[in-house]
Amino acid sequence: MKYLCLVYLEERKLHAVQDSECMACGAGLRESGMLLAAEALQPVDTATTVRIRNGKLAVTDGPFAETKEQLAGFYLVDARDLNDAIQVAAKIPPAREGSIEVRPVRELNTDLYG
Amino acid sequence: MxxxxxxxxxxxxxxxxxxxxxxxxxxxxxxxxxxxxxxxxxxxxxxxxxxxxxxxxxxxxxxxxxxxxxxxxxxxxxxxxxxxxxxxxxxxxxxxxxxxxxxDEESVEDDRLRLIFTCCHPALAAEAQVALTLRQVCGLTTEEIAQAFLTRAPTVAQRIVRAKAKIRDARIPYEVPARTDLPGRLDGVLRVIYLTFNEGYAASSGASVTRHDLSAEAIRVGRLLVELLPEPEAIGLLALMLLHDSRRTARATASGDLILLEDQDRSLWNREQIAEGVGLVRRALSSPAGPYAIQAAIAAVHAEAPASAATDWNEIVGLYDVLSRLDASPVIALNRAVAVAMRDGPAAGLSIIDAILDGGDLTEYRPAHAARAELRRLLGRTADARVSYERALALARQGPERRYLERRLAELSAN
Incomplete structure (x- = not known):
């Protein structure tokens, strides 16, 4: 089953963990065959929020919500179950500085009769 | 027939x-x-x-x-x-x-352990863990759980439905944790059991006698856990619950008023439960002792004292010293202070309690103010005692606690 591990960090801690350590973590996960994708994100002041309202495109500066801890990156992993995914999340280096939110991926319903 | x-x-x-x-x-x-x-x-x-x-x-x-x-x-x-x-x-x-x-027998026993660990999974909300355990492991109905916790049945039902949905959708596995994860996960299970026990224990002297016997359910799960997974802390918790529960009939009057440990009729204590509890304490203490085992050992010292005056307070203070080293919580420091007061006199205990409260800890904790009031009263500081009793009364929730504190206040005025 797929889980998305969302890395949340306070802005001042965005560089608290060395990139090399995150690279090593990703490499280890890739080697174990669990990693589907992982990326680090630019800070939220680079974010742009897009909405369609009344059929019209509305583009605004900034994230959709201002929060103390911001989304700093993600790991999409393939894990046996939640316990397995929690083990992975615990190994993501920013877990020491911020929080990792583990969310199961929902498969879209492609059953035509469903 | x-x-x-x-x-x-x-x-x-x-x-x-x-x-x-x-x-x-x-x-x-x-x-x-x-x-x-x-x-x-x-x-x-x-x-x-x-x-x-x-x-x-x-x-x-x-x-x-x-x-x-x-x-x-x-x-x-x-x-x-x-x-x-x-x-x-x-x-x-x-x-x-x-x-x-x-x-087959073995896998069925494992299944019961799997069920306990799944119901107490840390990814579930604490309240949901308790409700799910009572529903699935003990077989209580949603109505019985709601009644026991003085909440509405739909609230409990909702908690259980959400928890089951999360188990399914986030795929919480139906398994006993691996050896490396076991200590942390076992702590979670023990916490759920102890929480359930305390809820029942606090209620057992309350106004309502119709509330389902949560203490007995907690002891049942604790016993099952010891049978399936005889870890020292599981044994310690079972001992602790049995030793507390042994005083059940002695700790309140027929009208539901609280009777303090020192004033209880010890002939009413359940000797069978004490004997079992003391035996379990010995087992739990044979390995490096955890917090539950030490608390159980303290309860055992009380249980084995033939009279309040014969309590080995030196032993109890010593056990609290060990406990404080494992867990530096202010509640434990408070209980230790009370034991010190019993061993060395009220002034010694009071100075520790003053330090805890003045340090900003436990300021909203009723027992801290009640203990301070008691020691101030014993030292003849009536006006100070009154302030503390009134503070404790303002924080008291349950009928028996309130009546006890009101009685103490009335006695202060009478003297």
Whole structure:
């Protein structure tokens, strides 16, 4: 089953963990065959929020919500179950500085009769 | 009594003794709480129908698991209109095979442990863990749980529904944690059991006698856990609960007023529970002692004192010293202060309590103010004692606690 591990960090801690350590973590996960994708994100002041309202495109500066801890990156992993995914999340280096939110991926319903 | 009545009684007895075991196995076999609950119900319905006709099977539990599994697969097949021959063949096999591998003794015992650990999974909300454990492990109804916690049944039902949905959707595995994760996960299970026990223990002297006996349920789960997983802290917690519970009838008057430990009629203490508790404490202390084992040891010192005046306070202070080193919580520091007061006099205890409260800890904690009031009273500081009793009274929730503090205040005025 797929889980998305969302890395949340306070802005001042965005560089608290060395990139090399995150690279090593990703490499280890890739080697174990669990990693589907992982990326680090630019800070939220680079974010742009897009909405369609009344059929019209509305583009605004900034994230959709201002929060103390911001989304700093993600790991999409393939894990046996939640316990397995929690083990992975615990190994993501920013877990020491911020929080990792583990969310199961929902498969879209492609059953035509469903 | 007709044979049918006798069989009906047997079915009821099997339900009482084995329905949780059967459920625990059905959850593993079917992989879903809701499907398993429905299957459990269907299996017992089938037993009521078939056992009077065909006789009670040699292995009722195995029969029920098999019947439940078959019914569930049959229902799924009808709902989803399985058409593949493979599925049909699988279901047909089940009907014939009765003594299946999933019903053997060892895996069934493991299933009960799997159920406990899954209900107490840290990814579930704390309240949901308690509700789910009482529902699935103890078999209490949603109404009984709501009544026990003085909440509404729909609230409890909602918690349970959400927890089961998360188990399914986030795929919380139905397993006993691996050895490396066990200590942390066991702590979570013990916390749920102790929380349940304390809720029942606090209520046992409360106004309502109709509340389901949560303490007894907690002891039951604690006992089951020790049977399945005899870890020192599980043994320690069971001992602690038994030793507290042994004083149940002595700790309140007929009208529900609290009686302090020192004033209790010790002949009312349940000697059998004390003997069992003390035995368990010895077992729990034979390895490096954890917090539950030490608290149980403290309760055992009280339980073995023939009279309040004969309590070995030196031993109790020593045990609190060990406990504070493991857990530097202010509540433990408060309890230690009370023990110091008993050993060295009220002034010694009071100075520790003053330091805790002045440091900003426990300022909203009723027992801290009640203890401070008591020690100030013993030192003849009536006006200060009154302030503390009134502070404690403002923080008291339950009827008996309130009445006790009001009585103390009235005594202060009388003297």
């Amino acid at each position: 007709t044979t049918t009545d006798q069989v009906r009684e047997t079915v009821n007895a099997v339900y009482e003794s084995d329905s949780r075991r059967v459920l625990a196995t059905l959850i593993r076999v079917l992989g879903d709480f809701d499907v398993a609950e429905e299957a459990l119900h269907d299996a017992f319905m089938a037993a009521l129908e078939q056992w009077p006709r065909d006789g009670v099977p040699a292995n009722p539990r195995g029969w029920l698991v098999t019947a439940g599994r078959f019914k569930a697969i049959d229902k799924l097949r009808r709902r989803k209109r399985f058409s593949s021959l493979e599925e049909a063949g699988d279901a047909a096999d089940v009907a014939v095979v009765d003594t299946a591998a999933w019903a």
